[in-house]
Amino acid sequence: MEPVLVDFATRPAELANAVVRQHRCVIASSYVAVAAGGYLKVSFTVEDEEDVAPEAALRVTVLGAAVPVDLSLNDEVLTEGLSLPDDGDPGGVREYVMTMPGKALRQGVNVLRIRNAGTADLGGDSLLRVRTVAVEAAEDAGRAAAEHVRAADEGRGTVRTFATERRTLDAPVWEPGPRLLLRLGQEGEELPARLSWRATDGAESAVAFRGDLSGFQGHFRTADGAIGELRGTLTERRAVEDVTAEAVGQYFAAEEEHDGMWRAAGQLCLLLDDDGAPVERVTWSDRKGDATSLTLRTAVTGGSGPAADGERRDVTGEVSRVEASDEFREWGEVAANLLLKDNDKWLAHRNRADLEFVFGGPFAVTAYTLTSANDFPDRDPSDWTLEGSRDGKTWKRLDARQNERFGGRFDTREFSFANAVAYRHYRLSISANSGGHETQLCRVRFFDGGDTPPQPGVCDFIGYRQRAGTEPVGYRGTIVPGPALGPEDEEGAEAAEPLLAGDFTDTARRLQDAARLLDRLTRNLRS
Template identity: 40%
Template structure:
C-alpha cells in the first residue's frame, strides 16, 4: 500500500506524529500551531515501503500567515521533497483568523523506498510569521486516511479539565473572576473531538461554549439559576484517556447509556454514549454538542419509571351492584369506578413500601362532568396517619379514557398506603375514574433526543442506563484504537487492491 498514515499535528506540544520524525529550525510552538519566522524550516522524515503502488501522493498543509498589525501579513512558503522543489513562493492567505488547507499533488517519482524528507520553509523574505497547524500525506488512492488517523489519535484523550473564569455580561472593564473547574467527557465512539458544547443544570443554570480546534481554550456564556448572565472562558489544565479516569469518574456524575437511533421507521442499536459534564453546579438535565466533523446531538436526561403493584383499593363509595366498583381501577379493561358523591376518597395499598414519583389518572367512558377537578394525594406508613404529597386544582381531561400523568413535586419517600382525596369534580352529583396507576423511579437515568450527522437530516436518539453488571474497567484505549486503526487499514488495503485489480483488467 506504499506507506503508512503519515501526519504531523502541531496543535499540541510535543507535536503528534505518525510515520514521521520532525526537525525544526527557526520555529517555536505557539499554543495551537508552530510559528516559523523568516527562513524557518520544518523537516519531516517519513518512511515509504514501496513506491510502485504510489504513482502520486496527496499532500495537505494547513497553515495561516500572521497579520502585520492591522494589515495582511506576508510569509511565502516553499515545499521540497528530497530537496527538490515542489512549490515555491506560495502565498498562503493571511489576515484572517482561520487556517487554510493547501493541497498539492506529489509526483510518485519524487518518493523513494525507505527514508524520505519533506521540508516546509518560510521564505527569507517573509515579513510576518508562517503558522503551521498540521501536515498529512497519503497515497492518491487513499486521500483522507491520515487525517482520519490523526483525528482518532487526538480523540483518544477525551477527558478534559479546564480552569475557568467568569465576567459579568457587557462589562468589558470588569476583571475576570475564577470559577469552578469544568470537567467533561463526551464519547459516542466516533473518534471526533467536540467543537461546541452546551448544558443546562437541574436548577435552571445553563452554559454554552466553543473550543479552539486543539481544545486548549474555550469561550462562551453562562447564565445562573437566578438569571444573571456572564461571559465564560477556560484554559485546558488536564487531558487524558477515559480508561485512566474510570475509578474517579464513577464517583462523579458519569452517565453510560446503551443507545438506539431512530430511522427507517424503526429503532436500531448504536454505540454506547458516555457523558459527563461537571461545572460544580447542579447535575445536568440537558446536553447539546457539535463535533469537529459537523455532527451534532441533543440529549434530555430523565428518570425512567416502572409501574408499582397495587394489592388492594377501598373507596368511600362505589356502585358495586352495577359492576362499577373500586376494583375496576386496577384492571386494564375499559371499565370504571363510580361513586354517587360529588367528593370521594380512594385508599390504595401497595405490595411494598414505595417512593412513588408519579401517578396516572384515566377518565371514564362518559359524563365529563363526573371527572375529578381538585384532589390531594396522601401517603401513609400505617394507613392511619396521612402526609399530603401532591395537591392539584382545576385539572381537566381531554376526552374519554384520557390518561394523564402527574409527577410529585417533592422528593419522594417510601409509603405503603396512598389516599386520593377528590375534593371537587366537574359539577355532577357523581364522581368516576377508569384507572389509577402509581409509578416509581427505575435505577439510573435515561435520555431522549436527536442526532444529526454532517450533511444529513436529524434522526431519533434515545438511551437507557448501561446495566451495573456490565460496568467493566475499559481496556487501554490505545490498544482498542490500534486494533480499530488496524481494521480500518485492512479495509483500505482491500479497497486499494480492488482498485489496482480494476486498472489491471482495463489494461
Template identity: 40%
Template sequence: MSLNVTFADFSVDPPRLSNAEARQHQCDVAGSHLALKASGSVELDFEVTDPKEVPEATLTITALVSRLGSSLGYSPIDVLLQGEVLVEGLTVPGGGDLPHDNVFAVPGRLLKPGTNTLEIRVSAKARSMLWLYRITLDPVHERGRSERARAAEAVRDSIFAFRTERRAAHSESSSWEPAPRLVFHIDRGEQSLPAQLSWRGEDGAESAISFQSSMSDFYGCHRAGDGTTYEYRGRRVAGQDCPKSVENSLHLHRFRTEEGWGGGWHPSHDLRLMVDDGGAPAERVAWRDQQGNSGVAVLQSASTGVEVTGVEASDEFGAAGETADNLLDESPEKWLACYDSAWVDFTIARPTVITSYSLMSANDFPGRDPRNWTLHGSHDRSHWTPLDSRTGETFAGRFRTRKFSLGGNTTAYRHYRLDITRNGGATEVQLAHVHFVGAPADQAFTGYYQRFNEGPIGYRGTALPTDTPPAFPAPRLAADLEAAVESLAATARTLSDLAAQLRDH
C-alpha cells in the first residue's frame, strides 16, 4: 500500500500518532485539543512508499476557532505540503462547541517517496486561537480508512483503570488506605475524554470524582453503603495492569439509545457503559466530558430474585422457633445458632450465577452479628469454592440490611454456603434474613443528555443483544490493522534500503 494509515490525534496527551511525527511551535496542550496561538504551527512528517499509486489524497483537519469573549473568533490558517501552499487564509468556523471537519484534496504530484512534511500554520494576524483536534490523510479511493483506525484505537484506550486509595473524611490523622481498583468505560461515539464521573451502586454506596485533563489522576469522595464517608483518589495504571477489553465484564452495558427533542424520540449513538469499583453494580451513572457535554443514565433494576428451595444450618435454636427457615421469609423471626461460629447451606431451584447477596441483622444483641464470613458455591455440596470473604463487617442497627457484591463470579452453582467464622463477641450467632440476587437480565435506562451550551434533552436506551456487532465491524477493523502492519513493514524496508545505500557510499 503506497500511502500508509496516517493520523495525528491531539485530543489526548501525548498525542496518538500513526505513521507520523509531530512538531509544534507556539502551541499549548489543552486537554481535548492543541491550542495554536498567532504564528503557531504544527508540522507532521509521514512516510509514503510509492506516490505514483496515489493520484490524489484526502486530507481532513478537524479544528475549531475559539471565541473572543461573546464574539466569534478569528484565526485563519495556511496549509502547506513540502512547503507548497495547499490552502491559504482559510477561516475555520468558530464560536461553537464542536469541532469541524475541513476536507481538502491533495494532488498526488506533491507526494514524494520517503518522508513528506505537512504544515498547518496560523496567521500572525489571528486574534483568537485555533483548536486543533486531529489530522488524517488517506488515498482518495479509501477515504476514512485512517479515521476508522484512529477511532478503533481510541475506543480501546477509553477503558480507564486506576489504583485507588481512601481515607476517612474529617480526620487529619488518618492515612490513605488502598481501595479496590476502579475500571470504567463510557463511549457514545463522541471520542471525548471524561472530566467528571459519579455513580451510585445497588448497595447504596456513592462516589463522585474529577479527573486531571491528562487522565493521569482523579480526586473525589466516596460514601459507603453504611454511610461512612471518605476522601477518594486514584492514579491511572497502564500496561499489564490495564484491561484491554471489557466485553466479558458483568458490569458492562451496551444500549441502543434515543434522544428526545422536538416532541419525539430520535435514534442516537449506541452507548457502552461500565463502572466497576469492586462493589455492587452501578444503578446510576452521571458524567461530563472535556468538551462540556454531560449525561445521566439511571438503570432500571436488573436484580433477579433467586428461588431458594432448601436451607440447612450447622446449628439452630429449635426450642424457640429460631430456625434457619426464618432466613427465607419476611417475618421478624430470626435464625440463632448457639455457638460463636456457624454455617448455613442454601439450595437453589436451579444453578444460578449469584452476583450479590444481602444479610439483615436480627432484633437484639449486636454481639451476635456476623463479623467475618466466607460465601462458598458448590455443585454437589461436597466440593466448595470460595466466592466472597468479608472481615470486620458491622451493622448500623437492628433489622438493618447490608448488600455485598460478587462482581467476579461467573459460575452458576446449585448450592451456596454462608460460613460465619467470627461474630461481635457473643456466644451465639444470629441473622434475620439472607437474600440472593442473580445475574442481571436485559436492562434499559432513562436519563438526560446535554451538549455544551445547549439545553438538556431526553435520553433513553434499551439493551443491545449480546451478539450485536461492535461499532467498528471486525472485518473492516482487521483490514485496517493489517494495513497498519503493512505500513510498518514498508517503513522498515525503506529504512533498510536507505541504510544499504549509505553503506555503499
C-alpha cells in the first residue's frame, strides 16, 4: 500500500496520500494542538484491493504531556483511552505505535480519526499535541523505524536555522530579529535543551528549546545594555557542508580531566552565529541533564582576531553583495564595479549617496580604501561616514570624514579606525562631494586586523563538563580540521586525520621514557 504521512513539524505541513480535517484544533509552530473532545480526521486512499496489506502499522508522534487517545479507522474502534506512561519529561517526544488488521482497510477512501479522550482540567495540560501521523504496511514499519533512527542521528550533524523575534522591555510588539545558525555537541550526544552565550562585544542571550528543537523562548541583553525577550522558530535544517560559505563552525579535539590526568574526549563541533559579534562563552545542557560550559580563546567566526606580526588581511573578497541608493545602470556604472580590480566605476546621479556592503559572515573591519574614478574631480566624495551593523537595521558609526580630497584620477586613499566588533553589514554614507551634481568612485576595499595563526598544542577553549548524576570535570579543546567529506582531497592525497590533544600527552611520556633509557645506557658505557 502507498504510505500515508502527515507532518505538522514543517510549514506548510507535509502531506503524502492524506487529507486532514479537524475539530477543536489549533495549528501551532510545529504541531497541531487538539483540545479535549477534539479530533483529527486523516483521509487516505488505497487504490486497489490487492494493495491492502495483511497488516498495517500506525504511528502517531506527539509532544508534551501524556493524554489519553481514542483511535478509530472507518468508524471501527481500534483503541479507547490509550495513554502512554509519563516519563517525567513534560516537553518530550512520545510515539503511539500499533498494528491494524488488514481487513480494517478497504479499497478507496479510508478515514482515520485521532481523538483527544482527555477532559478539560484547569489544573493540568489537557492538550494533545500531534506532530506526525503515518500509516504503512507492517512489513515496512521496521525499515521506517530504522530510517527514523538514522535520520535522528544525522540530525546531530545538521545546522539548524531559526528565525527570531525580539521584544525589548516594555515594548508593545515583537520585532523581527537576526537569524540564528546552530550546531553544537559531540557525536551521540543529545540535542540541547538550554543554551546561553556571550559575544565579544558584551551582548548576551539565553534560551530554552522545545522538546523537538522546533523553536525556543529566552531573553537577551544587547551590547549597549538594553534587555528584552527573545523567541525563535526553526525554519530550515541543512547539512554542514551547505552552510560553510555563510558561517564556518569550529572543530575541537576535546579532553576531560580525571584524577589529575587529561584524557581524550572525542571531537566537539561548535557553530553558533546570530549575525552579531563572535562568541566568546557558551553554556548548554541537554535533556539527560548533561551540562557543558566553555570559554573560547579566539572568536568562533573569522575576521576578528588580533593581527599576526602586525599584518592585516584584505577581506573585500568576503563581500557577498553591494547595494547603492542610486547607480547608472544604463551605462553599466553600477555599485558591483566597486569590488572589481579594473577601472570600471560606480556613478550616482546626485551629490550624496549610500553604499551598503554585505559580508558572508561577521568581520571586524579596521581600515578601508577608496579609489577615485576616471574623470571629473568634482564628483569625488568629500564628506562621509562608515557605519557597521549586525542585522542591517541598527547601525553604529565607526568612522567619519570631512573635506577630504583625492590627489588625482585613480588615486587610492586609506582610512583607518579602531574597531574590535565584527559586523556583517557596512554602510558608506556619502553626505557631500567636491561640488559636482553627481558622485562616483572606482573601487572600495576593506581590511581587518588578520587572524592569529593556530599554535599546535595550545588550548583554544577551557571549561567544564558534568554528566547527569556525576561530579563535574575539567574540559578543554584544541582547534583541529573538520571531518573530510571523502577519503581524499581535491589533489588526490589522503585526508589528514585530526590529532587529538590527548595524543601529545602519550607522545611526551614515551619521549621521556626514551630519554631516561638513553641516560642509563650512557652512564653504563662510561663506567
